[in-house]
Amino acid sequence: MSDTPKARQNGVLVQPAGDELLLYDERTHRAHCLDARAAQVWSLCDGQRTLPEIARALGPGADGEAVVAWTLDALAEADLLETGESVREMLSRRRMLRNIGLAAIPLVMAITAPHARAAVSTCSTVGQPCTVKPCCSGLTCSSSLICQ
Amino acid sequence: MIRSTPLLAVQLADALRGTFRARAPASTEVSAELLESARVSGVEALLRRRMPAAGRDAERYQMLEEALRERRLAALFAALEAHRIRAATFKGWALSRLYPPGLRPVGDVDLAVHPDDEAHAQAVVAALPAAERPEVDLQSNLVRYLPDRSPSDLLARSAVHATASGPIRVLGAEDHLRLVCLHQLHHGGWRPLWLCDVAVLLESLPDGFSWAACLDGSRRRSEAVLACVGLAVEWLGAVPRVTPPAVNVPPWFRSAMAAAWERGFRRSPEPLLGIPLRRLAPALRARWPDPLSATLHLGAPLRWVPRFPVQLAELVRRAGRHALRRWRGTGVTPAAGAPA
Numbered sequence: 228m229s230d231t232p233k234a235r236q237n238g239v240l241v242q243p244a245g246d247e248l249l250l251y252d253e254r255t256h257r258a259h260c261l262d263a264r265a266a267q268v269w270s271l272c273d274g275q276r277t278l279p280e281i282a283r284a285l286g287p288g289a290d291g292e293a294v295v296a297w298t299l300d301a302l303a304e305a306d307l308l309e310t311g312e313s314v315r316e317m318l319s320r321r322r323m324l325r326n327i328g329l330a331a332i333p334l335v336m337a338i339t340a341p342h343a344r345a346a347v348s349t350c351s352t353v354g355q356p357c358t359v360k361p362c363c364s365g366l367t368c369s370s371s372l373i374c375q
Numbered sequence: 376m377i378r379s380t381p382l383l384a385v386q387l388a389d390a391l392r393g394t395f396r397a398r399a400p401a402s403t404e405v406s407a408e409l410l411e412s413a414r415v416s417g418v419e420a421l422l423r424r425r426m427p428a429a430g431r432d433a434e435r436y437q438m439l440e441e442a443l444r445e446r447r448l449a450a451l452f453a454a455l456e457a458h459r460i461r462a463a464t465f466k467g468w469a470l471s472r473l474y475p476p477g478l479r480p481v482g483d484v485d486l487a488v489h490p491d492d493e494a495h496a497q498a499v500v501a502a503l504p505a506a507e508r509p510e511v512d513l514q515s516n517l518v519r520y521l522p523d524r525s526p527s528d529l530l531a532r533s534a535v536h537a538t539a540s541g542p543i544r545v546l547g548a549e550d551h552l553r554l555v556c557l558h559q560l561h562h563g564g565w566r567p568l569w570l571c572d573v574a575v576l577l578e579s580l581p582d583g584f585s586w587a588a589c590l591d592g593s594r595r596r597s598e599a600v601l602a603c604v605g606l607a608v609e610w611l612g613a614v615p616r617v618t619p620p621a622v623n624v625p626p627w628f629r630s631a632m633a634a635a636w637e638r639g640f641r642r643s644p645e646p647l648l649g650i651p652l653r654r655l656a657p658a659l660r661a662r663w664p665d666p667l668s669a670t671l672h673l674g675a676p677l678r679w680v681p682r683f684p685v686q687l688a689e690l691v692r693r694a695g696r697h698a699l700r701r702w703r704g705t706g707v708t709p710a711a712g713a714p715a
Contacts, residue, residue: 242442244435244476251439253506258439260432341419341433341480 233274438477449541523592
């Protein structure tokens with residue numbers, strides 16, 4: 228973990244949704260939801276501030292460095308920081324939990340894609356067979372007859 | 376309300392009523408069966424608005440999808456514009472933008488282009504960087520849904536919508552509403568989302584919307600459009616921004632839509648050639664056309680004629696078409712991009 232964590236911006240689509248921040252990782256196609264506090268920590272990760280500085284910027288009553296460390300760990304685990312190493316080296320989660328309690332933990336949640344039936348379409352999209360309908364523009368039919 | 380219709384459809388229509396508006400609907404009990412039905416038919420995020428304690432993952436995910444799609448669409452339109460290709464998108468993002476964010480899945484990109492531009496547009500799409508390329512369903516011929524409108528007219532009436540990522544062209548409101556109604560009938564109306572789309576379109580009609588222009592063309596298709604409009608008002612509580620002509624939804628239409636919601640997605644029927652005897656009856660039953668698509672495909676009147684002969688005639692038409700294809704040795708229309 229770098230001393231001055233930096234939020235990953237490259238290939239990450241950011242969409243505010245009320246208090247939450249929704250992030251879509253275009254590299255891994257994973258989606259994440261940060262609650263208000265986790266969003267705050269993420270937005271303070273500018274590559275300039277250190278962990279204690281981020282904790283101070285969050286203000287009094289934000290449960291301090293342990294909360295920030297927890298959040299950074301979760302963000303790193305979700306691959307949302309430019310520096311991939313885990314903050315676990317600095318503070319184990321178990322110790323953090325002892326220090327801050329469950330209620331105070333900012334949430335970094337993975338979002339599961341809804342499983343609606345594919346909209347009726349005249350062409351097949353990525354991963355669909357190209358035997359019944361042609362592949363959509365820009366896709367090719369592989370030798371295993373799947374659109375890629 | 377819905378009479379003599381399957382219970383699930385009644386419950387779903389009641390639960391979806393008004394869920395497509397910005398103001399959160401009143402909470403209500405939602406059964407697991409109803410939620411599962413909503414999940415597979417793309418209205419999960421809408422239905423979950425009735426369940427305050429429920430997870431909002433579908434809504435969140437769709438919100439991201441919508442933002443991503445908007446960015447990619449704007450890039451696609453910029454590329455098409457640079458090649459002087461006029462195109463307009465419809466359904467998908469063009470509808471999800473009318474809902475509060477995240478409530479509708481965006482699906483793929485339906486793009487209408489002039490037949491003369493189709494090959495060129497395909498090349499432009501293919502040249503986009505893979506990471507920025509949306510899944511495009513390029514359609515130069517919307518004859519399936521709008522046989523009474525030329526591609527040139529559709530494109531001429533399309534309108535540009537400014538977005539944070541750039542301008543995106545969408546079919547004109549009159550053509551879009553007509554298409555959305557006829558598209559759902561073409562596919563047997565099994566997806567409740569499609570009727571929600573009609574409701575949302577009705578509530579977002581632009582100033583100057585012309586019902587005469589929307590209903591211009593084939594009279595029977597226009598009657599079908601009005602029946603969809605009537606059902607969206609009756610079942611989902613849609614309040615059209617511009618009052619439509621008076622409509623009386625035929626009872627069979629109502630029951631057919633409810634049955635389609637109840638039945639849900641219909642898989643392509645099993646090929647009959649070489650099928651074991653025990654599976655023959657269900658395979659034949661699966662081929663029985665639904666009354667909505669049969670009426671649309673045959674151009675049958677919505678009133679005065681019972682549906683059974685219409686469905687029978689549609690079955691004969693489909694069988695004839697299939698036989699003709701086999702006789703010509705083409706089988707299924709060759710898929711563009713499929714290996715030789």
